[in-house]
Amino acid sequence: MYLIVGFDYDSYEMGTGTPFFQKCYTMCNQAPSNAKGWDRGTGSTYSKTALMEDLLNPKNQPFREGFYLYHFKGLDLLATKPDIGYANMVKLIQNISDLKKNSNPRSILFRTFFETKYGELADAFKKYDDQSVYKLLVSVDQAHQSAYDEAVKNR
Numbered sequence: 001m002y003l004i005v006g007f008d009y010d011s012y013e014m015g016t017g018t019p020f021f022q023k024c025y026t027m028c029n030q031a032p033s034n035a036k037g038w039d040r041g042t043g044s045t046y047s048k049t050a051l052m053e054d055l056l057n058p059k060n061q062p063f064r065e066g067f068y069l070y071h072f073k074g075l076d077l078l079a080t081k082p083d084i085g086y087a088n089m090v091k092l093i094q095n096i097s098d099l100k101k102n103s104n105p106r107s108i109l110f111r112t113f114f115e116t117k118y119g120e121l122a123d124a125f126k127k128y129d130d131q132s133v134y135k136l137l138v139s140v141d142q143a144h145q146s147a148y149d150e151a152v153k154n155r
Contacts, residue, residue: 002027003048006055010064011071017064018056025052046108054109062099063109066092075124086128093121093133097140110140118144122151131155 006020028049054060069088077085096110114121118141125133134152138145 003051007067010067012068013072014065014068021052021055025049025056028052046111050108051112054104054107059103060099060107060109062095063092063113066095067113078124082127086125089121089124090133090136093136093140097136100140111143114141114144118147122147126151126155 002020002024006017006024008017009020010017031048055064070092074085074089074092077088096113100107100110121137122144125131125137131152134148137148141148
């Protein structure tokens with residue numbers, strides 16, 4: 001619950017999800033260490049603890065800033081100011097690209113984001129004039145390349 005509320009708060013105002021992510025992280029640390037999904041795991045193994053560590057890591061601040069831009073100043077503006085909305089949505093993808101080059105490219109944070117957003121991303125950019133955004137998406141999210149290729153075909 002704290003994770004969901006944290007993401008919701010971060011989508012409306014930059015950084016306001018932090019108290020909820022911290023509470024979630026505290027709960028992760030209090031869980032039995034041998035419980036599946038609660039273990040520390042590695043950077044590429046899914047665990048609740050690894051996700052919270054990625055979210056709270058200051059190195060991933062550009063992701064959280066981009067997450068806010070993507071939602072509040074991106075998706076929410078597509079109907080009224082599409083140029084600004086798309087530019088802010090692309091900013092998140094560029095931030096993720098930069099982070100993957102300079103930190104853990106297999107971060108559970110990025111994998112979780114794309115698992116939940118790839119369909120929305122593919123569909124949202126169909127009306128975007130600069131289709132090179134799909135190349136950027138494929139470079140940061142190869143697992144969903146077929147969805148992005150299909151979106152380009154169905155423009």
